[in-house]
Amino acid sequence: MHAEPVRDTCGYAVPCMTYEEDRDLHGKRFSREDDASLNEYFTQKEHVATRLDGPPGLPLPLPPSTV
Numbered sequence: 001m002h003a004e005p006v007r008d009t010c011g012y013a014v015p016c017m018t019y020e021e022d023r024d025l026h027g028k029r030f031s032r033e034d035d036a037s038l039n040e041y042f043t044q045k046e047h048v049a050t051r052l053d054g055p056p057g058l059p060l061p062l063p064p065s066t067v
């Protein structure tokens with residue numbers, strides 16, 4: 001794999017921050033879904049079957065969750 005930077009910054013506008021905690025928004029959002037609704041959601045997204053860098057993306061329909 002070869003990667004090239006697409007953006008660069010001098011760092012002057014980047015604030016100094018410290019890590020406080022992981023964000024839980026992603027987990028909360030998808031915990032409200034079941035396998036059928038996730039399959040429907042992802043099937044509607046045109047960028048799911050192929051990643052931006054070319055290889056295949058998520059297999060659709062999604063395999064059953066193990067949780």
